[in-house]
Amino acid sequence: MKRAKKVEGSKTTMTELIMPNDTNPLGNLMGGNLMHWMDIAGGICAGKHCEAHVVTASVDHVSFQHPVKLGSVISINAVVTRAFNTSVEVYLEVYVSDFAGLNTVKSNHAYMTFVALDDENRRPIEVPQLNPITPGEIILFESAKRRREVRLILSGRLKPEDATDLKSFFQDFK
């Protein structure tokens, strides 16, 4: 098994100034452009953790709470929340500020899953495990197993009756 790594080691921040070419006819950032940057930031973060090329396997629900105006500055923060066998879950948060760096608000967040591939055959390879340290890292680490089951069910890769962690999650509410 590969040595476990800390969250801090692969933490990634991407900053972009919203230019005219990034916007829709209303002068707001196109959602697809934001998702493109989130995919890149998430991929860099996952690649650093895995020390390998990664591909995006899935993107969880993304919703856009605030329009992002032309001339705004966005920061995308990406962290690995958990490593499984050949995949890692990455949590991304997007913050928007004005050009002066003021009036910062959280725009949205998402979870993405990346799979590490070997250079030669481009097949999935084992990834280093994650060693969560802070209380926030531990919460995201623990809940990642349930999110994984949800996305594997939704993508048809896991039967709902085989979802062990989700079952115990719902049993807690009985």
Ligand SMILES: CC(C)(COP(=O)(O)OP(=O)(O)OC[C@H]1O[C@@H](n2cnc3c(N)ncnc32)[C@H](O)[C@@H]1OP(=O)(O)O)[C@@H](O)C(=O)NCCC(=O)NCCS
């Ligand atoms: C992701 C991919 C490599 C998985 O290949 P595969 O032959 O299904 O491999 P496996 O069955 O061994 O699965 C590998 C890992 O992917 C995960 N995975 C596959 N599909 C997934 C999905 N929809 N959501 C979350 N994880 C997924 C599996 O759970 C497994 O993770 P684990 O080893 O940590 O448990 C393959 O489907 C692929 O290449 N997809 C295209 C990726 C791509 O090009 N992305 C950009 C889109 S333009």
